[in-house]
Amino acid sequence: MIATHAERLAAARAQAYALPLAELNPARPEQFQNDTMWPYFERLRAEDPVHYTAESNYGPYWSITKYNDIMAVDTNHAVFSSEGGITIASQDGEQGPLPMFIAMDPPKHDEQRKTVNPAVSPFNLARLEPLIRERAAKILDSLPIGEEFDWVDKVSMELTAMTLATLFDMPQEDRRKLTYWSDVVTAVPGQGLIDTLEQKFAIFTEYHAYFTELWNQRVNAEPGNDLISMLAHGPATRNMSPREYFGNIVLLTVGGNDTTRNTISGSVLALNQNPDQYAKLRANPDLITSMVSETIRWQTPLPHMRRIATQDIEFQGKQIRKGDKVVMWYVSGNRDDTVIERPNDYIIDRARPRQHLSFGFGIHRCVGNRLAELQLTIIWQEILKRFPTIEVVAEPKRVFSTFVKGYESMRVVIPTRV
Template sequence: MRAESTEALGIDLADPRHYEHDAARNLFARLRGERPIWWSPQADGRGFWSVLRYRDIVTVSKNPRLFSSARGLGGHRIHDETEVEITQGLEASMLSMDPPEHNTYRGMVSPAFTAERIRRLEASIHARVTALLDRIAPSGGCEFVSSVAAELPIQVIAELLGVPQEDRLRLFEWSNALVGEDDPDMRRSEEHIRQCTKDMGAYALKLWRERLRRPGDDLVSMLVGTEADGEGMSVPRYFATFFLLVIAGNESVRNTISGGLLALSQYPEQRRKLVEQPALIPQAVKELVRWVSPFLHMRRTATEDTELAGQHIARGDKVVLWYLSANFDEEVFEQPERFDVTRTGPQHLSFGQGQHFCLGWRLAELQLTVLFQELLRRFPDIEPHGPVRRVRSNFVRGIKEMPVRFTPER
């Protein structure tokens, strides 16, 4: 028996317009206060359960036996994966795997993201941030997403993969198309996404073949050369992993940089704290990620009849974990609607929970820390100046255009 649904309220939580116009936070707060689990029949014939509370999302995330990520059950997105999804014609990435398979493939990739390996990237990241800010410094203004927020993570991903920097814009275009299925500026047609998938797969295969002949110290070489239980990573698994690394590494950092700057501009007293006390920035980065919540949701599928927060969940039901809702859960965060760069306490859920906790979280936090340290030191008065255009998506919470102004350096 279904509980009262969002349909009765005229609400479709899969509708990307809630997120394009930044109305979702208030909507989730309202729904969370009425019932922690909501049924939404609108997405397709099956519908889905929306899990809104922090503690319930943790419960689902830590129980892959009952709540599966497997592609065969529909994968990790609200809608079942189709031919135009991220891994068209390919095997699933780690996001759409369950243990023990997930653990095997995660083990193949995790050596690239150890604390020591990430620390070795700090000087390179600092140099990239300096170069990006040098470029905009004399102008007194720029379009911030294309000039800074998007450039830093795609440059870092290209470096990690051993990809020539001149190819980074191709990675950027493919990443946009693969996650921006509801935004006409990013995905122009189904044919466009098919072509992007084909081109990205061909590019990844070229890198695979090159590293077989001449391995290096980059991430692609590691994927090509690694083994688990005596077996190497298959080419289809490599494709899916390559896609995941490009998309996850690009989207999370880009969206937090742009959304974080917007938040600091909306709360000038918080920005002033960071300008006057830059030592706060590493901790403040965690609040920026919570506040922005760059990935809105992940999805699971119930493998058997069960119960969650007193709500019956039937075998085969979709269960959508709304991280944006959990990151503002009043049960967990004191005054969650207060943006506070000195906030400590519970960890946000933007990097996931359980087996799918983000492998690249250290790299993301390092990029954000270095970027905001330098940005606020050099341009303490930087602020949006013009319309802010958000991505039309129910999956990523991003900004695609944000003009800014600041006192130019002379």
């Protein structure tokens, strides 16, 4: 018999509290895939908020699980460095980690971030808004009524891929390549999408070649308003190596794709699991803005970011050593009841809905956060005009990862139009 989600969670809770604390290792992708990681974090926040796991598939690492401690680490980049990688899994290929500005410290990080920032400036977002709205409307108008379909594929992936293709100024017909490449970047070999690391690298070669072509086109043309032109002409990036260019493309593809896609899907799921909140939203569409932020907190599309300690430091009574891996579990901090009231509940009209960790803090705080919120706001404004409800009809299939918290598929039915 297949266990229900509630049964799986109860079993995970029993296990999480039965384990000796020293053996607790919250970085298990299978628990994220089953959505059963919650009790492990709950216990850590209560009993050992700065926790050391001596043995794991990712080697030894520290877990930071409470809201204010995560803020303290995230805003102290001198001691907690991003250089060389920001995932719990080290990216130690033959050539070392792929360089990209999320995985750099100042001053290089700051210069490269400044180069792409205009793509998501208020001016550019205002320019994008009507385009995103037109596309959202078209996507929603093409959905079947009274028939089951995959919301992830037909809506979440489509809208976010279209926006990202516009930011890169690449042909719209290639947009789903972005979705595919982004999934390949975060895929674990043997867990569905790809079987081996070699296969991953072969797909990377194709992905790299596609973007090299775009660089070659843009570098010899007048600078445009797109991310590739900004990188090809920006003083801080125009002389970077092909590998570093590719690293930044990977960053922008994954950053601009998975996260927003999974929040769009997450919003449909959260409203289904909380029909009182869905009714509140329908009665008052002005709540869309706070619902969007609440969903970003509730979903936490990137459950963690990792740092490396640059020096020995005592932190909350624990001795962290130079070179140690320090993992900030945003997914846990967002459920910290000493900072957020009733954090396990989904409440679309919270007093301070933007109080969450999902975009990080400090110098790496998400550069695309306003663009993500804009896409979510528009899709919901357009949904409410068209459909009284979207019904999730089966448990969604979740991603096998501790870095991306999201959905491979989500079966839904739209019973009727407004």
